[in-house]
Amino acid sequence: MRRLLWKELRERSGWLALWIVVSVVVTATAGRHILTGMSGSSLWALAPPLFGLLAGLGAYGSELQGERAAFVYSRGVSWKLLLLAKLLPGLAAMLLATGISLAAAGLAAPSIYHPFFTLHDMLQGAGIFALINGVAFLAGFAFSIVLPGLTGAIVAFLGYAGLVAVFANVSDTTRPLIVILATCIAPAAAAILTARFGLTLGLRDRLRRFVLIVVSILLISLLDFAPPIQRLAGRIFAATPYTVTQVSPDGRLAYINANSSAKRQYVIHLASGKQFPVPDIFYRSDTTGDPHRGNSRGPYWINESCLLYTLFAHDGHDGSDNFFWWDGRTMRLTRLVLQDDRARQIEEYYPSPDGRHLLLRRRESLTIFTLRTGARQEIALTRAETPRKHSGSRQREGFVLRECWWQANDLIGYVDPFTRQRVLVTVQ
Amino acid sequence: MRAWPMIARLCWKEFCQGWMLLLAGCVIPPAGIMLNGRIGVGPFPSMVALFLLLAFTAILAARLAADNRYHRSFTGVHLPLHPAAAGWVAFLLHGAIAAAAGTLFAAWSLLLQHHRIVFTGIFPAPGLLFFAVFAIAYALSAAYTAWAGMAGGVIWAFTRESIQYAELTMIGGRMIQAPMHSWSPNPLLAVLYNYWSPGVVAIIIFYVTCITAAALVVLLQQFSRPTSPLARGLLAGILLAGVIGYPTWRNLHNDQRLGAAYATAGIHSPDGSLAVEYLPQPGGEAAELRFTDYRRSLTAVHRFAEVVKPLWLDGREAVIVAREAPRGTHMTLVRWEVATGRTTELLSLATKQDALYQSGYGYAIWSGDSFFASVSPDGRYALMSLPSLLYEEWGQRDIWAFDLSRRTVSLLLPVFYSEGVKVGWRGSQAILSGVGAPLAIAFPEMTTRRLESAAVKGGD
Numbered sequence: 001m002r003r004l005l006w007k008e009l010r011e012r013s014g015w016l017a018l019w020i021v022v023s024v025v026v027t028a029t030a031g032r033h034i035l036t037g038m039s040g041s042s043l044w045a046l047a048p049p050l051f052g053l054l055a056g057l058g059a060y061g062s063e064l065q066g067e068r069a070a071f072v073y074s075r076g077v078s079w080k081l082l083l084l085a086k087l088l089p090g091l092a093a094m095l096l097a098t099g100i101s102l103a104a105a106g107l108a109a110p111s112i113y114h115p116f117f118t119l120h121d122m123l124q125g126a127g128i129f130a131l132i133n134g135v136a137f138l139a140g141f142a143f144s145i146v147l148p149g150l151t152g153a154i155v156a157f158l159g160y161a162g163l164v165a166v167f168a169n170v171s172d173t174t175r176p177l178i179v180i181l182a183t184c185i186a187p188a189a190a191a192i193l194t195a196r197f198g199l200t201l202g203l204r205d206r207l208r209r210f211v212l213i214v215v216s217i218l219l220i221s222l223l224d225f226a227p228p229i230q231r232l233a234g235r236i237f238a239a240t241p242y243t244v245t246q247v248s249p250d251g252r253l254a255y256i257n258a259n260s261s262a263k264r265q266y267v268i269h270l271a272s273g274k275q276f277p278v279p280d281i282f283y284r285s286d287t288t289g290d291p292h293r294g295n296s297r298g299p300y301w302i303n304e305s306c307l308l309y310t311l312f313a314h315d316g317h318d319g320s321d322n323f324f325w326w327d328g329r330t331m332r333l334t335r336l337v338l339q340d341d342r343a344r345q346i347e348e349y350y351p352s353p354d355g356r357h358l359l360l361r362r363r364e365s366l367t368i369f370t371l372r373t374g375a376r377q378e379i380a381l382t383r384a385e386t387p388r389k390h391s392g393s394r395q396r397e398g399f400v401l402r403e404c405w406w407q408a409n410d411l412i413g414y415v416d417p418f419t420r421q422r423v424l425v426t427v428q
Numbered sequence: 429m430r431a432w433p434m435i436a437r438l439c440w441k442e443f444c445q446g447w448m449l450l451l452a453g454c455v456i457p458p459a460g461i462m463l464n465g466r467i468g469v470g471p472f473p474s475m476v477a478l479f480l481l482l483a484f485t486a487i488l489a490a491r492l493a494a495d496n497r498y499h500r501s502f503t504g505v506h507l508p509l510h511p512a513a514a515g516w517v518a519f520l521l522h523g524a525i526a527a528a529a530g531t532l533f534a535a536w537s538l539l540l541q542h543h544r545i546v547f548t549g550i551f552p553a554p555g556l557l558f559f560a561v562f563a564i565a566y567a568l569s570a571a572y573t574a575w576a577g578m579a580g581g582v583i584w585a586f587t588r589e590s591i592q593y594a595e596l597t598m599i600g601g602r603m604i605q606a607p608m609h610s611w612s613p614n615p616l617l618a619v620l621y622n623y624w625s626p627g628v629v630a631i632i633i634f635y636v637t638c639i640t641a642a643a644l645v646v647l648l649q650q651f652s653r654p655t656s657p658l659a660r661g662l663l664a665g666i667l668l669a670g671v672i673g674y675p676t677w678r679n680l681h682n683d684q685r686l687g688a689a690y691a692t693a694g695i696h697s698p699d700g701s702l703a704v705e706y707l708p709q710p711g712g713e714a715a716e717l718r719f720t721d722y723r724r725s726l727t728a729v730h731r732f733a734e735v736v737k738p739l740w741l742d743g744r745e746a747v748i749v750a751r752e753a754p755r756g757t758h759m760t761l762v763r764w765e766v767a768t769g770r771t772t773e774l775l776s777l778a779t780k781q782d783a784l785y786q787s788g789y790g791y792a793i794w795s796g797d798s799f800f801a802s803v804s805p806d807g808r809y810a811l812m813s814l815p816s817l818l819y820e821e822w823g824q825r826d827i828w829a830f831d832l833s834r835r836t837v838s839l840l841l842p843v844f845y846s847e848g849v850k851v852g853w854r855g856s857q858a859i860l861s862g863v864g865a866p867l868a869i870a871f872p873e874m875t876t877r878r879l880e881s882a883a884v885k886g887g888d
Contacts, residue, residue, distance in 0.1 A: 030820035036843045044820055110817050112778075116842045151575035158582050162483060247861040250805075251854030254861065301850070303698060350700040359700070405700035405722040413701075413722055422725065 004077065004085035011062055015055040016093040023048035023097035023133070028104035034129050035105050035113075037121035048097065048129070049136035055093065056140025057153035059086045060195075064148040064206075069199040079196050090137045098130040142191035146210050147203065160187060160214070182221030186214040250304040253326060267307065267324065267331050276331040281322050282309050299324070302358070303351040306371065323358075325371050334374050336360075336367075354409045357427055361404050366414060368427055379425055381416065438517050445492075446525040452484055453529030454536060481533055485526045485558055486565040486581025492522055493569035493577060519646050523562045523639075530558030556635040560584075563642030564666060571645060571659040584666075641666050695738050704738040704747050719747060719766040728766040735784045736762075739801045739812070748774070748803070748810075748832075752784040759783060759814075761830070775835045777828065780815045799825070802851035804858065808833045809871040811858055813846045827860075829874045838874055841867075 009016075027034050031044035063069045063082075072082060102122060109117075139157070146156040164183050190213035198206045244257040252271065255278070258264045265278040282299060299309040305326035312319030321336040350359040360367040366379035381401065404414035410427045496515050534554035561581050569577025645659045694705035701723045707716040715736050719728045721744065737750045739761070747764045749771075761774040803810040810830040818824065827841040849862040859879070860867040866879045 032818045033843075036818070110778075112839050113818060113842055116839075147575065149573070149575060151573060151579050154579040154583075155575050158483065158579060162480060243865070245861040245866050246850050247852035247859045247866055249850075249852050251852040251857070251859050254866070351698060353699055361700075403700075403703070403720075403722065407701070407723055415722075422722075 001081060001085065004081060005088065008085050008089050012055065012058055012089060015051075015058050016089060019048070019051040019055045019093055019133075020097045020100065022051045023101045024104045027101040027129075028108040032105040032109050034098075034102055034125040035109060035117050035122055037124040037128070045132075048101070049132050052090075052094065052097075052133040052136040053140040053157070054150075055090055056137040056142075057144050057157060058150045059090070059141045060144040060199075061147075061149045061153050063199065064145075064152070064203075073200065079199065083192075083195050087141070090141065091134065094130055094133050094137060097133060098126050101129065102126050139187070142187040145191050145194045145199070146207055163214075163218075178221050182218050186217035189217060190214045246299075246301060248301045248304050253301075253305065255299060255301070255307055267326075269326075276324075278307075278324055279322070279333045281311070281320075281333075281335075282324070302349050303355055305355055306351065306358075308349065323371060327372070332371075334371050336369050336374075336376065350404065350406060352406050352409055352427075356409070359404060359406065359412055361401060363400050364417075366401065366404055366412070368412060370427075377428055379412075379414070381414075435517065438514065439521055442518055442521040443525070446488065446522050449481075449484060449488055449525055449529045450532065452481055453532040481529065482558070482561055483578075483582050485529070485561050486578050489522065489526070489562045489565035489581060490569035490574045490577030492518060493566045494574040497570055515646065519563075519566060519643070523559050523566075526562040527555035527559040530554040556639070560635045560638045560642075563639045563646075564663075567642040567645035567659075567663055567666075571656075571663055580663075638666055695740065697741055702741055702744060704741070717747070717749070717764070719764075726766075728769065730764055730766075730769055730771070737784055740803045740810070742803075742807050750784060752779075752782070755781060757781045761832075774832060775830070775837050777837045778817070780817060783815055800846065800849060800851060802853070802858070803832075804853045804856060804871070806856075809856060809858070811840070811851055811860075811869070813844070813849075816843050818843060829869065829871070831872050831874070834872070840869065840874060840876065 026044050026047045030047075033045055063072065073079075102125070106117065106122070140153065143157040143160065144153040147153060190210045193213055194206060194210055198209050201209070246255045247270075248254065252269065254268050254270055256264075256266055256268060265282055267276045267278060268274070269276075278299075295312055297310040299307045302308045307324040309322045309324070310319065311322065319338045321338065323334045323336070324331055325334065347360060347362045350361065351357075352359070356371060358369045358371065360369060364381060366381065368377040368379065370376075401414065401417045404412065407413045407424055411424055412427065413422060413424045415421070416423055496518065531554050561584065564584050565577040565581025567577075568580040572580075641662060645662055648656065648659045648662075694703060696703040701721065703720045703722070705718055705720075707718050707729065715734075716729060716731045717736065717738060719730075720726070732749070732751060734756075735752045735754065739748045739750055742748050742763060745765060745767060747766065749762045749764050751760045751762050752758070757778060757780070758776050759779045760776045763772045763774055764770075765772075799813055801810065801812040808831070810832060811827060812830065813825040813827050816824040816826045818826075824843050825846045826839055827844045827846065828837055829840040830837050845862075847862070849860055852859040852861065856871040858869040858871070860869065867876055868879050869876050
């Protein structure tokens with residue numbers, strides 16, 4: 001065993017050392033997520049696993065060239081010993097990379113962050129770092145057993161990546177975990193079986209068996225639509241409960257979207273604890289009720305007391321703005337229906353200083369909307385039609401209404417986009 | 429036999445070997461669209477289709493080169509041609525087939541997704557990309573092994589910048605509308621609108637360089653051993669350039685200091701009566717801000733010599749602005765009194781270099797939902813998210829707390845997930861809400877605690 005280990009170290013020490021060095025350099029300079037429990041994503045985080053993958057990809061390649069595997073077996077070495085001798089250096093490198101990276105990241109981090117690093121986060125980060133690197137190494141290890149040499153292993157891995165991409169596309173995305181598990185288990189099982197039975201075979205025979213095992217497992221995973229498996233998977237991989245909270249700008253009200261047991265949405269008055277269920281329309285994805293036809297925006301607070309939820313059909317038409325607002329004692333719903341194309345509109349709401357009215361600015365129109373009564377007042381821009389006579393988008397862009405404001409509680413102002421004159425309009 | 433008929437026969441032979449690539453270029457996008465329509469999942473045809481076709485191109489190139497290398501091609505037996513001429517014809521013709529397949533692929537993808545072909549989107553980038561992949565795979569296979577050619581071709585094609593470009597020009601169906609609605613920092617999107625930014629030109633130059641270098645390797649093959657150190661060194665250089673060349677060039681390049689970013693980076697009061705906006709500048713780091721009080725018909729303009737970003741309004745008379753020297757690693761908060769034009773420095777903090785204005789990206793850190801700057805109603809305290817110093821990248825945010833009355837600033841929450849976070853103020857207490865239980869931050873102590881009440885958490 002010692003001789004086997006020594007042979008492996010001599011053959012692969014370069015890749016293993018490179019893996020450790022890259023891990024340490026990256027975590028010390030670019031992405032120190034190992035210190036924060038691996039919170040946050042970083043493209044740099046892909047670098048150490050990539051080199052772990054490369055280290056794994058070089059594991060069996062040398063045995064597949066010529067008659068080397070047969071020679072090793074002729075020396076009384078069992079397939080298990082060979083497997084272990086190829087795994088152990090990689091796993092040791094993974095542990096070394098994790099430990100040194102953690103220390104290097106801690107030393108290199110700016111001092112203002114030091115008070116925020118906790119032992120729990122660092123242990124969690126190191127654990128996840130080791131897991132990701134280990135999985136990458138094992139993935140490479142599994143594909144090193146198919147085609148000879150490092151490049152052969154890379155080709156096998158890329159081929160499998162393409163296959164998985166197609167497989168993930170044609171399989172139902174409502175069962176992603178089954179697919180992910182299958183795509184992980186398939187090469188691992190194929191690699192172990194090939195290590196046991198196929199190492200001394202010719203290239204074509206080995207490739208055929210490997211592909212057969214992988215494809216069989218992937219196809220079996222498609223059977224998960226069987227109701228019992230589906231139920232079991234649903235129970236094991238139940239959706240994580242989440243809560244979305246949006247506190248109003250003045251901290252008085254909060255919109256809660258709780259998905260813990262059953263989906264519930266309500267607004268809570270934080271001082272009194274009183275809850276107000278949001279209307280049914282907030283659950284819909286468009287005005288037609290068809291989830292595939294429409295789109296929605298929000299809900300979000302447009303001022304201290306008014307929650308806005310916008311619905312429109314997929315083509316942008318048949319839109320409605322739904323306001324759930326606090327009238328001082330309770331929450332009330334008021335709707336503003338807008339038939340024209342919402343998706344392409346530039347639009348923005350300006351609440352009046354007293355919060356009673358809303359001014360809706362759009363590309364070529366202004367609308368005043370009174371929350372209490374639902375009354376709307378369209379402001380006719382006298383020059384708005386003129387720009388239409390010009391051709392070309394650049395000329396039209398110059399006449400977009402951009403400037404409007406509340407002059408007082410019952411008085412709005414805007415700058416005419418064509419004449420550049422100030423206009424004041426009283427709210428009726 | 430005369431030369432031209434012989435070359436014509438050779439071309440026909442090579443075409444018979446490579447026509448499947450053209451067919452694949454035509455068939456993969458419609459097949460993907462049909463699959464997508466029937467099953468209704470996934471981004472097909474996108475990365476998968478592109479992966480398949482590029483892998484196919486690389487495999488074809490590698491096998492062709494291996495055949496020539498090991499003299500498995502019988503062209504010289506059937507046609508009285510110099511081996512070098514036969515090699516050149518095979519290289520160029522198959523390269524042309526690969527380029528045509530890529531162009532057809534792009535045309536089909538655009539036609540199927542947009543019902544029309546955007547000629548600026550299919551010419552010349554996709555053809556160049558495919559030719560470059562073909563050339564790299566061919567040269568690698570000639571100098572190393574066929575396996576190396578296949579792997580190297582695919583890996584090179586899928587380096588981040590190359591694939592981003594390919595995706596945008598060929599299958600950017602969902603992204604095509606992006607610049608219509610908002611400013612995007614990605615200069616590559618511009619190619620769809622026939623705007624040749626320096627970044628796009630750089631990529632084209634890069635592809636052409638790679639093709640030329642690979643052709644040089646093929647030429648070297650004719651005069652020296654196929655596995656000569658010179659050829660191998662040259663190829664290693666190309667691969668390295670493919671991975672790090674363009675991103676490095678873009679980071680070094682400093683030509684996009686202005687753009688539509690200025691139009692989107694202004695601020696206004698909730699009732700619209702006060703607004704701060706950028707005035708168009710010809711270029712450089714300087715910025716001119718215009719403050720308008722529409723109620724009183726007042727305007728004030730101030731020219732800042734450095735990169736600035738208006739953060740919030742301080743009453744109706746002043747604006748708080750962030751300022752940063754070019755290549756600076758510190759950001760300074762400045763109070764601009766609009767009536768007098770006087771600016772007062774409030775405080776300064778360490779940030780990433782060019783945190784306000786990243787070269788090549790404009791005001792990149794300010795775009796998106798993960799940035800916020802919020803001030804308390806009395807103007808004494810503020811919260812702001814800034815790119816984390818723990819990461820090389822820009823997406824990770826730290827939240828900083830400002831006590832403007834004492835002119836102090838401190839790091840509050842490092843590496844905080846701030847996507848979609850909203851800030852509410854209850855007196856001197858800030859409430860951060862988004863996913864999960866809200867977080868209350870008490871000023872001036874700057875202590876944080878989770879609001880764990882059952883009602884806020886979602887229970888009864």
